[in-house]
Amino acid sequence: MPLGERGGWERSESRYCGVETDFSDDVPSLLSFNISTGGFDYVLALLMNPSYRPSLVEGKGSETQVLPVSGSDLVLAPSQWSSHVVGKISSWIDLDSEDEVLRMDSETTLKQEIAWATHLSLQACLLPTPKGTSCANYARCVNQILQGLTTLQLWLRVPLVKSDGDASEGLTDSWELWNSFRLLCEHDSKLSVALDVMSTLPSETSLGRWMGESVRAAIISTDSFLTNARGYPCLSKRHQKLIAGFFDHAAQVVVSGKPVHNLPKASDSNTEGTQRHPLRSYLDYVAYLFQKMEPLPEQERIEVLGYRDFLQAPLQPLMDNLEAQTYETFERDSTKYIQYQRAVAKALVDRVPDEKASELTTVLMVVGAGRGPLVRASLQAAEETNRKLKVYAVEKNPNAVVTLHNLVKLEGWEGIVTIISCDMRFWNASEKADILVSELLGSFGDNELSPECLDGAQRFLKPDGISIPSSYTSFIQPVTATKLYNDVKAHKDLAHFETPYVVKLHSVAKLAPSQSVFTFTHPNFSTKANNQRYKKLHFNLPSDGGSALVHGFAGYFDSVLYKDVHLGIEPTTATPNMFSWFPIFFPLRKPVEVHPDSPLEVHFWRCCGSSKVWYEWSVSSPTPTPMHNTNGRSYWVGL
Amino acid sequence: MPLGERGGWERSESRYCGVETDFSDDVPSLLSFNISTGGFDYVLALLMNPSYRPSLVEGKGSETQVLPVSGSDLVLAPSQWSSHVVGKISSWIDLDSEDEVLRMDSETTLKQEIAWATHLSLQACLLPTPKGTSCANYARCVNQILQGLTTLQLWLRVPLVKSDGDASEGLTDSWELWNSFRLLCEHDSKLSVALDVMSTLPSETSLGRWMGESVRAAIISTDSFLTNARGYPCLSKRHQKLIAGFFDHAAQVVVSGKPVHNLPKASDSNTEGTQRHPLRSYLDYVAYLFQKMEPLPEQERIEVLGYRDFLQAPLQPLMDNLEAQTYETFERDSTKYIQYQRAVAKALVDRVPDEKASELTTVLMVVGAGRGPLVRASLQAAEETNRKLKVYAVEKNPNAVVTLHNLVKLEGWEGIVTIISCDMRFWNASEKADILVSELLGSFGDNELSPECLDGAQRFLKPDGISIPSSYTSFIQPVTATKLYNDVKAHKDLAHFETPYVVKLHSVAKLAPSQSVFTFTHPNFSTKANNQRYKKLHFNLPSDGGSALVHGFAGYFDSVLYKDVHLGIEPTTATPNMFSWFPIFFPLRKPVEVHPDSPLEVHFWRCCGSSKVWYEWSVSSPTPTPMHNTNGRSYWVGL
Structure with missing residues (x-):
């Protein structure tokens, strides 16, 4: 029985809760006890008798041998x-043991x-934690197995441990451990991790x-649970926060161990015939945590289904026309x-003092007017400030x-608004503008070629005219993003690793604060101006977090529309309740492992050719990556 | 309003019926009249004023020009x-005209x-029929357009005509015409055909x-409709059969033209306030044809959703173990x-005469017993014939x-059935069998390596022993299969064109009767026997059908289990109500156009290596294709 219905969360995988059980050769009873009676959704159960060792089987290799499994496939329905x-998977296996018999037995059994x-069409198997610090043979064998799997997922069990002690004390x-194992298995998407949550948590x-x-x-x-005032199990605040994070990232909780809480006896009238599962109070507490999650806003509920971590190619509005539904x-x-509207209003007031409001007409040009939203916003700003406006x-x-055309007719704007069916770069305007308004920004600011378009359009802006936006800046930060990396890798070509994607980032760890990359200011009448850029950045991982793997960079923008009116998606300053832009993601062909004591050095270039603009990027330290997207061979934006 | 609910058909695209309309600049009224009042599902409507010619527009290239479309995008909701x-698309366009102005106007307008x-997110556009016999420039322009489309489908309008007259009379x-056009457009899957059904039909x-x-x-x-006794429109028997075929292949009907039937006047009491669409009686007749379709059997209803024309890789049961759900x-x-069971029963009776039934025990070996269905069938045959049986x-x-093991225990077969956990090719049997029973056949008979397995197993068959099956033969026939070809092509590699697929054939035209390819007989104690095969086949298209494009070959098998008991999927002799095998499909890298007067010469090879078996195939006439799957480079079955 899933953990509950909860404002959008009921669609998440995290609503299922499992229980780790002992070996049983009576699987129907095991299910009946833990699922029908206990209320858990699934059991995490040994498939084979734990006393089984292939090398000890008598008449080894005999044709009458039967595997010591927990029961025939027919004892349960396939579903x-x-x-x-x-x-x-049997916990005793040790594929990196020095003992060859044990090692061979382990491989055979695994x-x-x-x-x-696979025969049973199970969805997943839990692999036991590697026994020592080396796991090469274990990983080789798992990697062999992964090549043959189609639907079965493997979860590598790993304790959630990070101590500051030195390596001589064992696992710090x-x-x-996880990182080595999955790198040896080449980031196989069928391999994931199951974390043993201990009573002490890392930073x-x-x-x-x-x-x-x-x-x-x-x-x-059960040892990691605390006891509340009424004797029931509960978790520390830090544990609660961690579990909420897991729920939000589609990870499931599995309860493990023997009951360690002496619960108040149920009243006599209730005990009769009621067989209560010994771990029921732990499950109830997990369900309580699930149900206490903040409901997802309506917008997010759609995103959970469709947009989270889904890679999209950025729009190319200069080369392609948008469709009606996109508008x-x-x-x-x-x-x-x-x-x-706020920015235009401030510009109008700056441009025309109150006393001249009735005589001066401001000429405002919306470049890239689409179906008219900026025309409407500008006219509303004029009305709000009582300024006279002429709009192109x-x-x-x-x-x-x-x-x-239909909008102008419908709103009766014929005397105020002139429609120009033309590319702004090639229009011969009959007069010059006081204010140039545009919305040409992409998720990374300049990536939809706002600089090139506005450079072309500023020739019909008065020398003292105003551009809205007046400037914009791009930002990046390094991220761990296994899912995005695997989705890029699934295309099996270089081009997809050299393309930035628009994506609603979710299963992503942001490893350091974002830093600014490129800035553009408009208008820019300098004759030396050009739109090529180069920036070198250094990121330092926090010293208390340990190493991490960088799969690429999350990108954002912030824009000054006019004076103090800004608009942007950089996380620390993002405009609230705006949904036009998801972040951008620049992948790395080979993920880079970074330690807190060795900074990450990153290079970004904006390159301009006669018919296209593109980015190149690379990492030079701690490990150099190849240059990405040389000459815009994989990704470019057409002029 | 879709044509109706009908035993599974309501899931088909063919349930929607359209109506061809005149140009209207009042699209909401056009929809209200034809859809709300008329009952049609969609209109096939001109998007631009038919009098528009780009070259005649005054102030051409002006910045104030507006396209003469049928209405703003906002007059209807996007959905x-x-x-x-x-x-x-405007019917007047002629992209292969000698008149350059007309040709340029046509390209611009298209x-x-x-x-x-695309701006409106329409699902499809109808392209007018090419005007002359040449369509190269039209196809070039459409091909350019197709490269930029993502969801919009293009339907090329073509009359359904095939006369026996000579070419000088025009289109025969x-x-x-369709074949040239789609070959020029490289089989683009977004290009399909809309057929104008005339009053006279080809063969x-x-x-x-x-x-x-x-x-x-x-x-x-409407001209193609006949008039029934009560004055209502109806279609000839041949037209009805054709339309049923289209319904079955997810094609939609569009009614076109002016009403030509003088319907009996509605009674006075009914006319009041009822505005009846002039083409309603035609739509009602189409709906009647739809509702009269045979309901789909339950098995087919699932297939319509999931299996029809869906390419699957053949099983490799020798290399891979089947899963419980497959069993x-x-x-x-x-x-x-x-x-x-019938075959085993006949063999038992042949082997042991009635008078010896109580003393002789027949040794029967099921090789590849799986979870036991052939063991059960054999024991039932023994019971039915009163013969004594010992089963391995x-x-x-x-x-x-x-x-x-669980089955034997549960059924109490311990004294009768011995389980051997071993590959039949390597088992050292302690006694020899009278009857060897196996089910190792694939869709193409020998393609799951039944010959190799049974050759290995026959060493423990008595010299006069019986193999069930005793022989099997594969068959092929040439087919037109645009959808399958496009699905193979979508992988963009050679390997997928050199792989046979298991597929429930549906949108396929079978161009000639199937012919036998390879036969295998068991047991075969000849020392010269080997399992390599080569067969050359000639197929002739019927003389009354015209040319056709061969995308590949449909493959089948038929098997003699024992004497007159057979099992198979070859269409003319297929065992009814059997669902274990879909046909196989061998694709061609380049489809071959075949004329009725020049036969198709095809070659099939079965090749054997030390660790694998594979097929190679090619066409040598009327046009040679490259050899497919040389050395089994793309597809092979492992030993």
Whole structure:
């Protein structure tokens, strides 16, 4: 029975809760007890008798041998096996043991158990934690297995540990164990991690790294629970926050261990015939945490289904015409147009003092007018400030011009608004503008060629005229983003690793604060101006978090529309309630491991050719990556 | 309002019916009249004023020009545009005209109209029929457009004509026009055909070719309807059959033209306030045809959704172990096991005369016993014939052996059935068998390596022993299969064109009767026997059907289990109600056009290496294709 219905969360994988069980050769009873009676959604159960060792089987290799599995495939319906059982691979296996018999037995058993799980169409199997610090043979064997799997997922069990002690004390940062294992398995998307949550937690920074990894399960031992005033199990505030984070990232909770809380006896009238599962109070507490999650806003509920971590190619509005439905979506972003209206109002007041408001007419040009939202915002600013306005609406898309014409007719703007069906770069204006208004910004600011378009349009701006926006800046920050990396990798070509994507970032760990990259200011009448840029950046990981893997860079923009009116998506200064832009993601062909004591040095270039503009990027330290997108061979924006 | 709910058909695209309309600049009224009042699902409507010619526009190139479209995008909601309007490109365009002005005007208009349709997110546009016999420039321009489309489909309008007259009379076979056009556009999957159904129809053979093409719509002129006794429109029997075929292939009907039937006046009491659409009686007749379709059997209803024309890689049961769910599906095919039971029963009776039934025990070995269905069928045959039986169940999959053990225990077969957990090729049997029973056949008979497995197993068959099956033969026939070809092509590599697929053939035109390819007989104790094969085949297209494009070959098998008991999927002799095998499809890298007067010469090879078996195939006439799958480089079955 899933953890509950909760404002959008009921669609998340995290609503299922499992329980780790002992070996049983009576799987139907195991299910009946833990699922029907206990209320858990699935059992994490051993598939084979734990006393089994291939080398000890008598008459080894005999034709009458039968695997010591927990029961025939027919004891459950196929759908029960796949919904209610996650296979637990024998904990005794040690594929990196010095003992050759143990090592061979381990490999044989691992392969037999995975084959049995595949036979049953299980959804996942839990692999035991590597025994020592080396896991090369274990990873090789798992990698062999992964090549043959189609639907079965493997979860590597790893304790959630990060101590500051030195390495001689054994495992100090379990993330490094996970990182080695998954690098040896080449980031296989069927391999993910199940974290054993202990009573002591590492630092916040350290925990944050896991949000960019593919964590499928958080296994919480009953020992890690505290006891509340009424004797019931509960979790510390820090544990609660961690579990909420896992829920939000589609990881499931598994309860493990023996009951360690002496619960108040149920009243006599209730005990009769009621067989209560010994771990029920732990499950109830997990369900309580799930149900206490903030409901998702309506916008996010759609995103959970469709947009989170979904890679999209950026728009190319200069080369391609937008479609009606795209215009419609963007026009609904009222926050954005309110900011524009505020900026135009301030510019109008600066331009025309109150005493001249009735005589001076300001000439405002909307370049890239689309279906008219900036025309409307500008006219509302004029009305609000009581300024006289003459508007030119310049638009290159002939299909949007049809709508503009209808809009002008419908609103009775014929005397005020002139529609120009033309590319702003080629229009011969009959007069010059006081204010030039545009919305040509992409997720990375200049990536939809706002600089080139406005450079072309400023020839019909008066020398003292105003551009709205007056400047914009791009930002990047390094991220761990396993899912995005794997989605890029799935294309199996270089081009997709050299393309930035527009994406609603979610399963991402932000490893350092963002830093500014390129800035453009308008108008810019300098004869030396050009739009090529180069920036070198240094990022330092916080010292208390441990190492992390950088899969690429999250990109944002912030824009000054006019004076103190800004608009942007850089996380620390983002305009609230605006949905027109998702961040951008620049991937790395080979992820780079970064330590807190060695900074990450990154280079970004904006390159301009006669017919296209593109970015190149690379990392030079701690490990150099190849240059990405040389000559714009994989990604470019057409002029 | 869709044509109706009908036993599974309500899931088909063919349930929507359109109407071709005149140009209107009041699209909301056009929809209200034809959809709300008329009952049609969509209109096939001109998007731009038919009097528009770009070269005649005054002030050409002016910045104040507005496209003469049928209305602003805002007159309908986005969902209305896309659900209820199919764009009709101006009929006057002629991109292969000798008149350069007309040619340039045509290209400009075509591109503007497609851009407008894209702006509106329409699902499809109808391209007018090419004016002359040449369509190269038209196809070039459409091909340019196709490169930029993502969701919009283009339907090329073509009359359904095939006369026996000579070419000097003009168009004799409209399929050739379509074939040229789509070959010039490289089989783009966004380009399909809309057929104008005339009052006279070509031969059945000729019509059959279209069932392998991507026909999206059948446009029926009111002129093509007959009049029934009560004065209502109806269609000839041949037209009815054709339309049923289109419904079955997800093509939609569009009614076109002016009403030509004088319907009996409605009674006075009914006319008041009822505005009846003039084409309503035609729509009602089309709906009647739709509702009269045979309901789909339950099995087919699932197939319509999931399996029809869906390419699957063939199983490799020798290399891979089947999963429990796969066993379960195949075990449910009772027809197959009834045939096996009949074959075993006949063999037992032949082997042991009635008078010795109580003393002689027949040794029967099931090689590849899986989870036991052939063991059960054999024991039932023994019971039915009163023969004594000893069974060895040989199975290499250790996971299925678990189930077999449980089955034997549950059924109390311990004294009769011995389970051997071993690959039949390597088992050292302690005694020899009278009867060897196996089910190792693939869709193409020998393609899952039954010959190699049984050759290995026959060493423990008595010299006079019986193999069930005793022989099997593969068959192929040439097919037009646009959808399958495009699905193979979508992978953009050679390997997928050199792989046979298991597929429930549906949108396929079978161009000639199937012919046998390879036969294998068991047991085969000849020392010269080997399993390599080569076969050259000649197929002749029927003389009354016109040319056709061969995209590849449909493959089948038929098997003699024992004497007169057979099992197979070759269409003319297929065992009814059996679902274990879909046909196989061998694609061609380059489709071959075949004329009725020049036969198709095809070569098939079965090649054997030390660790794999594979097919190679090619066409040598009328046009040679490259050899497919040389050395098994793209597809092979592992030993």
